[in-house]
Amino acid sequence: xxxxxxxxxxxxxxxxxxxxxxxxxxxxxxxxxxxxxxxxxxxxxxxxxxxxxxxxxxxxxxxxxxxxxxxxxxxxxxxxxxxxxxxxxxxxxxxxxxxxx
Numbered sequence: 001x002x003x004x005x006x007x008x009x010x011x012x013x014x015x016x017x018x019x020x021x022x023x024x025x026x027x028x029x030x031x032x033x034x035x036x037x038x039x040x041x042x043x044x045x046x047x048x049x050x051x052x053x054x055x056x057x058x059x060x061x062x063x064x065x066x067x068x069x070x071x072x073x074x075x076x077x078x079x080x081x082x083x084x085x086x087x088x089x090x091x092x093x094x095x096x097x098x099x100x101x
Contacts, residue, residue, distance in 0.1 A: 007032070016040060018040070018042055021052075021100040022100065023099060023100060023101070024097065024098070024099045024100075025097070025098055026095045026096070026097045026098075027095060027096050027097075027098065028093075028094065028095050029086075029090065029094055029095065029096055030093070030094035030095075034086035034090075035083055035084075035085060035086060036083055037082055037083060037084040037086070037089075037096065038080050038081065038082035038083055038084070039054070039056070039080070039081040039082055039084070039098065040078070040079075040080055040081075041054055041071075041073050041078065041079050041080075041081060042077075042078040043073040043074060043075055043076060043077050043078075044076075045075050047075075048075070049075065050075045051072050051073060051074055051075060052072070052073045052100060052101070053070055053071070053072050053073075053100070053101045054070070054071045054072075054073060054081060054098065054099070054100055055068050055069070055070045055071075055098070055099040055100075055101070056068060056069040056070075056071075056081065056084060056089050056096065056097070056098055057089070057096075057097040057098070057099065058088060058089065059086075059087075059088060059089045059090045059091045059092075059096070060090070060091045060092045061086070061087045061088070061090065062087045062088075063085060063087045063088035064087075064088060066088055069081070069084075069088075069089070084096065
């Protein structure tokens with residue numbers, strides 16, 4: 001599994017690639033602008049009442065004291081999480097860690 005970091009252009013169309021999630025993945029956003037990170041999540045679970053919890057781990061900077069961000073996604077739902085604040089979620093290597101349960 002990998003999360004694909006892509007650019008969306010203003011007033012344009014961008015393709016979206018959805019990937020299967022794993023328990024934890026780290027995404028390099030070093031070449032992406034701050035405050036413009038959005039995670040698109042589709043809960044494609046097929047079991048009844050299966051929710052997914054997406055946890056964006058706190059990073060290493062000023063607002064990391066606000067902690068992790070946990071979002072519950074209902075079965076069959078698609079959500080956008082973000083834009084994520086870089087001062088809260090990026091680590092010192094400009095990466096964001098995302099967990100899925």
